[in-house]
Amino acid sequence: MLILRSSPASPFGRKVKIAARVLGLDDRIEIVKTDTTAADDPIRTVNPLGKIPALELEDGTTLFDSRVIVDYLDHLAGGGRLIPAEPKARFAALRLQALADGLMDAALLTVYEGRFRDEAMRSQTWLALQAGKIDRALAALEAEPPSRAVDVGAIAVACALGYLDLRFQGTWRATHPRLAAWLADFEKAVPAYDATRPH
The missing domain is CATH 3.40.30.10 (Glutaredoxin)
Structure with a gap:
């Protein structure tokens, strides 16, 4: 096991x-x-x-x-299922995963700044830096949402958006309608998304 x-x-x-x-x-x-x-x-x-x-x-x-x-x-699982073997598709999926992982990192650092640092010690400059990363990542994803392929990139994007829903009350949705629609489609296509939703 x-x-x-x-x-x-x-x-x-x-x-x-x-x-x-x-x-x-x-x-x-x-x-x-x-x-x-x-x-x-x-x-x-x-x-x-x-x-x-x-x-x-x-x-x-x-x-x-x-x-x-x-x-x-x-x-x-045999390879090539979530990380494509064909080079163009492989690096597109890995690049998308890197973007989503960076978005998650910035969101986590924002949460940690509030959770672990005394209010008087919190850096607005640091928080603004992380907010900029989140905003730019969301803008890039809104301009070009992931395809319908269920690969590592799409899964990472879904998890990043799910974390923004969990910790930031889903405020991203109002200004990123194409991305919100993509996530709704992903959720329907991948039951594991709902099954792993944190409560």
């Missing part, structure tokens, strides 16, 4: 969970709720960075981060 260490709200963990379900591997993975802020949580032993998601393999090896884990799961 593979062990996935994650938390329900993690968009990166959700990306792995969706990938596993789409690939039909979810019954081979035990999900262990992880608290990265707890000094005694095993995550610090299995991943020296103390970050999630981390996937423990049956031979004791641990894989991280989400990009590596999804690549491994795709390989385990």
